[in-house]
Amino acid sequence: MIVSKFGGTSVGTFEAMHHSASIVAENSDRSLVVISATSGTTNDLVSLEDPYLDSTSREAILLNIENRHLAIIDQCKEKEKPESSFRILLSHLRNHLELPGRDKKWKDTLYAFGELMSTRIFAGVLKEQGIDVEWLDARDVLKTDSTFGNAVPNVTLIKKYVEEKIDPEKRYLTQGFIGRDEFGNTTTLGRGGSDYSAALFAEAVNADLLEIWTDVAGVYSTDPRIVAEAQPISEITFDEAAELSVFGGKVLHPATLKPAIRGGVKVRVASSKQPELPGTLIVNTASKEPVVRAISLRKDQTLLTVKSLEMLHQHGFLAKLFGLLAEHKISVDLVTTSEVSVSLTLDTAHKASNKVELTEDILDELRTFCEVDVEKNLSLVALIGNKMDATSGISGTLFGLLENHNIRLVCHGASPNNVCFLVKEGTGEEIVKLIHRKFIE
Numbered sequence: 001m002i003v004s005k006f007g008g009t010s011v012g013t014f015e016a017m018h019h020s021a022s023i024v025a026e027n028s029d030r031s032l033v034v035i036s037a038t039s040g041t042t043n044d045l046v047s048l049e050d051p052y053l054d055s056t057s058r059e060a061i062l063l064n065i066e067n068r069h070l071a072i073i074d075q076c077k078e079k080e081k082p083e084s085s086f087r088i089l090l091s092h093l094r095n096h097l098e099l100p101g102r103d104k105k106w107k108d109t110l111y112a113f114g115e116l117m118s119t120r121i122f123a124g125v126l127k128e129q130g131i132d133v134e135w136l137d138a139r140d141v142l143k144t145d146s147t148f149g150n151a152v153p154n155v156t157l158i159k160k161y162v163e164e165k166i167d168p169e170k171r172y173l174t175q176g177f178i179g180r181d182e183f184g185n186t187t188t189l190g191r192g193g194s195d196y197s198a199a200l201f202a203e204a205v206n207a208d209l210l211e212i213w214t215d216v217a218g219v220y221s222t223d224p225r226i227v228a229e230a231q232p233i234s235e236i237t238f239d240e241a242a243e244l245s246v247f248g249g250k251v252l253h254p255a256t257l258k259p260a261i262r263g264g265v266k267v268r269v270a271s272s273k274q275p276e277l278p279g280t281l282i283v284n285t286a287s288k289e290p291v292v293r294a295i296s297l298r299k300d301q302t303l304l305t306v307k308s309l310e311m312l313h314q315h316g317f318l319a320k321l322f323g324l325l326a327e328h329k330i331s332v333d334l335v336t337t338s339e340v341s342v343s344l345t346l347d348t349a350h351k352a353s354n355k356v357e358l359t360e361d362i363l364d365e366l367r368t369f370c371e372v373d374v375e376k377n378l379s380l381v382a383l384i385g386n387k388m389d390a391t392s393g394i395s396g397t398l399f400g401l402l403e404n405h406n407i408r409l410v411c412h413g414a415s416p417n418n419v420c421f422l423v424k425e426g427t428g429e430e431i432v433k434l435i436h437r438k439f440i441e
Contacts, residue, residue: 003207005034005176005198009215010272011118012039014075017125020213020272025129031171032205034198035122037114038068045111051102066090069117076124085120089113104148109186115175123173133173139180141165142197144187151179151187153200162204195253203263210260210267217271218280219251222295226429227436233293234278235286240293240384243417247296247382289386292439297428298380302358303408307341308370320369328362334411334420343409345380345422378408379428382420383435389416401434
C-alpha cells in the first residue's frame with residue numbers, strides 16, 4: 001500500500017492536478033492520497049485573519065481564492081459537482097469571517113478551508129481519469145489534542161479510526177494539515193503539516209511506502225538556488241534526512257519522518273512535474289553513506305547568551321533556565337556552555353501560527369537571575385552526513401575554509417550526522433558555496 005501526498009504546487013492549477021491525477025492512476029497501490037491546499041490559498045487565508053482588514057481588502061482576497069479555484073473547475077469536463085462543493089465551502093468561509101473572536105481555535109478553522117476546497121476539486125479531476133476515490137474528511141481520522149496552531153496527534157486514536165473508516169480494498173482522497181480534537185474542534189498541525197499528516201496516515205495504515213510529491217526532483221546536496229551545481233541524492237538514511245529537515249532542508253517537514261520511522265515506512269520524495277525521475281528514497285540503511293552528504297542553510301536565527309556566576313561549580317542553573325523557556329513554549333535548537341555562560345539558538349524564521357516570540361517580558365524574567373545578550377540576523381550552516389564524530393580531519397578542513405569568516409557558535413560531536421555553526425546573515429550563502437565545492441562537487 002502506498003500513501004501519496006501532493007503539495008500545493010502539485011495541485012495549484014488544472015494542469016498540475018491533471019499531472020498528479022495521472023501519477024495516482026499509474027499505480028493502483030496508491031490507495032490513500034493526501035493533498036495540500038492549492039498554492040497560495042493558505043497564505044490568503046492567513047491574510048484574512050487580520051482583524052483590521054477593511055472590507056475592500058477582504059473581498060479582494062476572497063476573490064483571489066474564488067478565481068484560483070474556479071480557474072481549475074472551469075477546465076473540468078464535469079463542473080457541476082466540484083463547483084457546487086466549492087461554493088458551499090466559500091459560503092461557509094464567509095460566514096466564519098463574521099464570527100466574533102480571532103483566537104487560535106478560530107484561526108485553525110479558517111486555515112482548514114484550503115485543504116477542504118482543494119480535495120473537493122481534485123476528486124473531480126481524479127474521476128475524469130477513471131479513478132474512483134472516496135472523499136474522506138481527515139478530521140474524522142486524524143485526532144489531536146487542543147493545541148491550536150500546532151496540534152499534537154493522538155497516534156492511538158488515529159490508528160483506531162483508520163481501522164473504522166478506511167477499507168483496504170478502496171481508494172481514498174483526504175486532506176493534509178488538519179485534524180480534530182476530542183471536543184469536535186478543527187485543529188491544524190502547523191504550517192507545512194501536510195507531510196506530517198501523510199506520514200501519520202502511512203503509519204496508521206501500515207503502508208509500505210510514503211510518497212511526497214513536490215515541485216523538486218527529490219532531496220539535493222544543497223539548495224540549487226544557492227549552488228547551481230547541487231546534486232540530487234538518490235538515497236539517504238532516515239537519520240540524515242531528519243537532520244536535514246530540521247536544519248533547513250525545505251523539501252520535508254521536520255516532523256514527517258517520526259511516524260515513518262516508527263511505522264517502518266519507506267519514504268520517497270519526487271517531482272510531480274517530472275515523475276519519471278527517480279527522486280530520493282529515504283531508508284534505514286543506505287548503500288552508500290558518505291561523510292558529508294548535504295549542506296543546509298537556515299536564515300533568520302537568534303543567538304541567546306546568558307551569563308551567571310551561579311553556574312560556577314553549582315547545580316540547578318540549567319534546569320532553571322530551560323524550565324523558564326519551556327514555560328513559555330520556546331523551542332531551543334543548539335546549545336553550548338562554558339563555566340559561567342550558556343549560548344543557545346532560536347529559529348526565528350519559523351512561521352508556525354503558534355510561534356512564541358522571545359519577548360521583553362521573557363527577557364526580563366531571565367534577567368532576574370542572569371545577564372542576557374541577544375544577537376539577531378544570523379544564519380545556521382549545517383553539514384549533514386555520517387560518522388562525522390569519528391572521522392578525522394573534518395573540522396580542520398572545514399574551519400580552514402572559513403578562516404576569513406567569523407563563527408559565533410559551533411556544535412560538533414552531539415550527533416554523528418551533523419556539524420553546524422552560526423555565521424552572520426549576509427555570509428551564509430557564500431559559505432555554503434565554499435563548503436559544497438570542497439566536500440561534495
